[in-house]
Amino acid sequence: MLDSVKISRRQSEIRQTLSGLVAKEAPSEDETRQMDELDREYRSNETRFRAALVAEDTERREAGAELETRADREWAQMVAGFELRQVALHLDEGRAMTGRTAEIVTELRESGGYRGVPVPWEALEQRAGETVSTGTPDPIETRPIIDRLFPDSVAARMGAQMVSIDHGEVEWPVVTQGATVAWQSSETGSTGAAQAFQTTDRALAPDHTLGCQMKITRKALKQSGAALEAAVRRDMNSAISVEMDRVVFLGSGASGEPLGVIAGAATYGISSTAIGAAGTWAAFRAAVVRFMTASASNGPGGVRALIRPEMWDAFDGAYVTGTAITEWDRLLKSIPAGNIAMSHNALADPAGDPLAVSSLLTTSAGGVPPIFVGKWGAVDLIRDPYTDAQSGGLRITALATMDVTVARPAQLELLTGIQIEAAE
Known part of the structure; x- marks a missing residue:
């Protein structure tokens, strides 16, 4: 779980506890001390929450860049194993295609209509x-x-x-x-x-x-x-x-x-x-x-x-x-x-x-x-x-x-x- 999510949940728990203590007209010394401790923790968590967001934003950007290029790399790796001779033998003898060649042909068929074998x-x-x-x-x-x-x-x-x-x-x-750009020719122009x-x-x-x-x-x-x-x-x-x-x-x-x-x-x-x-x-x-x-x-x-x-x-x-x-x-x-x-x-x-x-x-x-x-x-x-x-x-x-x-x-x-x- 992300640190920002953990901190956010803890902040919610602190607010819920404080709302119950504040509602009391005459809190005891222990309850007053608890309110002070919860207040300090809440302020400290606010700083930690902002820092966690900054750190996680960088991680999200790096992960996003990885996801954007991962599909292209995986497809290139699959195509590297594509064998045209399997296609030729399939068309000539009806031999079943295997391995990456069969996977790619199946995926291409699902994304578009072809009368023959998609390459x-x-x-x-x-x-x-x-x-x-x-x-x-x-x-x-x-x-x-x-x-x-x-x-x-x-x-x-x-x-x-x-x-x-x-x-x-x-x-x-x-x-x-x-x-378009133009200069003002006079004070009121x-x-x-x-x-x-x-x-x-x-x-x-x-x-x-x-x-x-x-x-x-x-x-x-x-x-x-x-x-x-x-x-x-x-x-x-x-x-x-x-x-x-x-x-x-x-x-x-x-x-x-x-x-x-x-x-x-x-x-x-x-x-x-x-x-x-x-x-x-x-x-x-x-x-x-x-x-x-x-x-x-x-x-x-x-x-x-x-x-x-x-x-x-x-x-x-x-x-x-x-x-x-x-x-x-x-x-x-x-x-x-x-x-x-x-x-x-x-x-x-x-x-x-x-x-x-x-x-x-x-x-x-x-x-x-x-x-x-x-x-x-x-x-x-x-x-x-x-x-x-x-x-x-x-x-x-x-x-x-x-x-x-x-x-x-x-x-x-x-x-x-x-x-x-x-x-x-």
């Missing part, structure tokens, strides 16, 4: 020590999971945050209009008119489902053994990661795809600047200045840039006149190399005459990521034992529901028409 997103992480050459994967260590589906994906490197959603929709109210506090909602909805199909032959099922665990995870990880990176930035918003950040720049309200000339650090520097004047970034070190390999090639070959310094050297001097992501998948191919590409700049302001990527529930793994029945093979389909939205358009800027070759 946690974290199980697609490539685990340390996995190898195909020796055929002895080590599934004990897992990569750190910090609200991200694939830590090495382009979306993650550009500051996108992965949001886990059980069901329904999730939205973030973003402030578009708020407090007004300090200005107030304006309404307004927000706009950025929603993530489960309207977009990605299907990842895989064909597993009978030979692979019988010959690979435990190595199938690593192979299936790597293959699904790569396929989903590549497509996720593409739709986060280039998704059309049609044919089932979510609306990507670059393709939907006008819809999201993202500022777009046409360079229309050979790319230089000066063009990026101007964009960084726009970030800083919009209070979205404190400096170039907080800016992330998404570029195509062709742009790196052009920048690294463009020397400043009379020097051995390239435009790439100038860019790296202000924007850290770790903040630059190169991708031929997340940006459109070079086009036009002369050839030109686009680049996306993002930054996190006040701890708010520029892009939110929502993922619903778990990956739904469905079997198809009939299509390849003649060869004894198995086809599985993984269904993943995801969506994309932008928090604050001021945290993104699109640069278009960056020429990577000279005009003819």
Whole structure:
């Protein structure tokens, strides 16, 4: 029992005893002495009670922090023992799943409806020590999971945050209009008119489902053994990661795809600047200045840039006149190399005459990521034992529901028409 509770109960007993003694018109010497002792004890307990509350408040905070992180740690430990090969054998042969794999599947089924076998997103992480050459994967260590589906994906490197959603929709109210400040122009003058506090909602909805199909032959099922665990995870990880990176930035918003950040720049309200000339650090520097004047970034070190390999090639070959310094050297001097992501998948191919590409700049302001990527529930793994029945093979389909939205358009800027070759 907490000390504060014990002291509180004792105080209640003292008050009850004192009320009986005070009611007497002529208390004896012993009763008077008892009242003095109870009064001193009561005052002393008041001091002890306050001290106990202070000490227990610290303990409560520490215990609360422990409870907040305990569930995540326990779940990560369980997922570390999840075996995809058990899922594959269950779908192929009907073999019963055991251990942590069975526990996780059961828990996921209780929290949502799945036609096939639910597989946690974290199980697609490539685990340390996995190898195909020796055929002895080590599934004990897992990569750190910090609200991200694939830590090495382009979306993650550009500051996108992965949001886990059980069901329904999730939205973030973003402030578009708020407090105003003004000075009093005279002794009796007004300090200005107030304006309404307004927000706009950025929603993530489960309207977009990605299907990842895989064909597993009978030979692979019988010959690979435990190595199938690593192979299936790597293959699904790569396929989903590549497509996720593409739709986060280039998704059309049609044919089932979510609306990507670059393709939907006008819809999201993202500022777009046409360079229309050979790319230089000066063009990026101007964009960084726009970030800083919009209070979205404190400096170039907080800016992330998404570029195509062709742009790196052009920048690294463009020397400043009379020097051995390239435009790439100038860019790296202000924007850290770790903040630059190169991708031929997340940006459109070079086009036009002369050839030109686009680049996306993002930054996190006040701890708010520029892009939110929502993922619903778990990956739904469905079997198809009939299509390849003649060869004894198995086809599985993984269904993943995801969506994309932008928090604050001021945290993104699109640069278009960056020429990577000279005009003819």
